Amino acid sequence: MPHPLPPPRHDLADGHDFVKYEALGNDYLVIAPVAGQVAPTPENIRLICDRHYGPGADGVLYGPLPEEHGFGLRTFNSDGTECEKSGNGLRIFGRYLRDHGWTGEPEFTVRTLAGPVTVQLVDPAPTPDAPNAASPGGGHPGDGAPVRVSMGRASLDSELIGATGPRREMLRETLPAAAREWTATCVFLGNPHCVLPLDGTEVTEELARRLGPELAGHARFPGRINVQLMEVRAADRIRIEAYERGAGYTLASGSSACAAAVAAHALGLTGPEVTVEMPGGHLDVGLSDAGEVTLTGPVRPVVAGRWAPAFRRRLAS
């Protein structure tokens, strides 16, 4: 049986209405659903994520929601749509839970729309300035120390990806868009992804912004899809530009990084451990023999705030 909503614990919410974090420039606002908090309606999410009229973010993490084991989380894109999960969002949420006292554990379960995942706060390697950083819990919460998430098992199954047509493995799928045919490998990781291996000269922000909207809303994917342009640089290194369903062009995307690593490996281009470069920085992705995908990288707090009374009045409760 789920527990009732947590009471308004100002020692946990720290008197803040929201906390903003970024993971390689992929930014999320964490909103704890304590009593009196605003409701995560599509209109509220769009206004909150607006970079001119609101605090601005690529998305909203609404949690922790009551769960018998671990913490519940709802994830929203900046256009107000709810998505199954976000790799960077989960890493940010893990850091938030620890920073704000919801847990003291270094590893815990977060339940998403796509099922439970494990989040692990990885202690940073010791440095001369912080010789004890590797001791349990030794990393300063706000220092960008790595957070790892086990993203679950990846699949290329067209039914899970939500593609039209007969059931198939979506390896080297031909997709017409922008007056040309592209070869894509599509991956399901709880959320759907469409990876285009390309020559490095084509992996640009310009092409991601131009092609992304057309592929994200392609008739082959009625539920829409996240898009990645991918350059394979070495057996353990790839580079991507991502255009996210519901958020558009982003400086980094965790599930996109995982999907690209899975696609490159399925195509025989890379090994099971890869570093994924993105404009905002790099993430490490590991694939186990059983197909489990792990994602590791830094997370940093940005700002904690309260809704201005006039802004609060515009947000429905």
Ligand SMILES: N[C@@H](CCC[C@H](N)C(=O)O)C(=O)O
């Ligand atoms: N930034 C995210 C991906 C967010 C979800 C995506 N836009 C979707 O709709 O599936 C990440 O880091 O994974």
